[in-house]
Amino acid sequence: MKRLSTIGIYRLALYNRCLSSLDRCDHEYVSSQELANVTGGIATQVRKDLTCYGKLGEPGKGYEIGKLKRMLINIFGKDKVRNVILVGVGNLGMALIAYKGFELQQFKIVAAFDNDMRKIGRHFDGVSINDIRDLKATIASLNAEIAIVSVSTSSAQEVINELVSAGIKSILNFAPARVSVPKEVELHNVDLSIELDKLYYLLKNSR
């Protein structure tokens, strides 16, 4: 069972989400062609993606939706609850706490951190805002493994260092900074201005 490529994981996640929005019973079937139509790919690729976790399609019928959902939940480890914390309760941090897309996927931000005294001790959308100095202790007590970082560029590396030493294994970083982590820690960057750069490029070099 090999580790998938980033793009492979992405497509699997996409199938997962499309299944949820398919208004069909769990015991009904969906074909690779249909899944391809919804995700903008081709049927062969969908099949290749799905078969690397064992054969679960039925020739002539397709994939049983319930079975497929269970497989995907298992692949992503969503059967187990994982606590997510967030550092940096600015505009973006608040938006992420309140983000509706997370609820649908059973993600739960269990605590937030900031260094602004006016925010510490308060709640936002049901999530308590803690003193960043309590990061390590709180992470330990919550047994959190995933952190979302939405602090300023200048403090990103420092915050991430603390997260790593507190035992965080995976980090989703929104600060537009190149930060480094030990290789056993997973770091994903979401860089909004680079996304806009891409659009600029495509506009300038449009077909």
Place this chain on the structure above:
Amino acid sequence: MKRLSTIGIYRLALYNRCLSSLDRCDHEYVSSQELANVTGGIATQVRKDLTCYGKLGEPGKGYEIGKLKRMLINIFGKDKVRNVILVGVGNLGMALIAYKGFELQQFKIVAAFDNDMRKIGRHFDGVSINDIRDLKATIASLNAEIAIVSVSTSSAQEVINELVSAGIKSILNFAPARVSVPKEVELHNVDLSIELDKLYYLLKNSR
């Protein structure tokens, strides 16, 4: 001059940002090796990326920073101001309007739209919030080409249809929905829950 792959554009944008943070004069030089160190790649790749727009490195010295910057600004069409509009002034929309990373890259959101009467006519962070019913007229008068969509999943397709018919060429969509656009329109999706899905996967399948 061929169109680059998505990942190629991404790296170019990354080089661009790293140059800004390099505290060195524009007339000094940077080597491909150095650029690779900062961006986490290898020197050969940096050179391959840069040479597809003509030779501008100098053997034995490297790339003149000012020249490289100008080339990148040109590649991304940032020499020309492009007006960006935003639809959906919820938590995420507000965070995007206030996002500091955009300023650094000369991106400017010139108008926002919403359908909430309590928001329409007000300003947020210097950006006026307009009635979504005025979308077409306002886009035309501002000559906007890029739109950021941060509306709910259920209204994403409808809003995007309107944007397309109003002449928008590039869309950055934050709604976790698969939406379709005519093929001449560029659509990029930023899907936050899929980013978390990836972290879940990596955590479950860690090395």
Place this chain on the structure above:
DNA sequence: TGGTGTGAACCGATTCACAGCA
């Protein structure tokens, strides 16, 4: 010597073509 530019080799991912099963 220290760097760039680039053809060639490599590698992984995508697509094709088709065997096989209900």
Place this chain on the structure above:
DNA sequence: TGCTGTGAATCGGTTCACACCA
């Protein structure tokens, strides 16, 4: 007949090796 699963062919991007230049 309709759809899956998969080896083979293909494609494109990455890396290597080295020619070349200041």
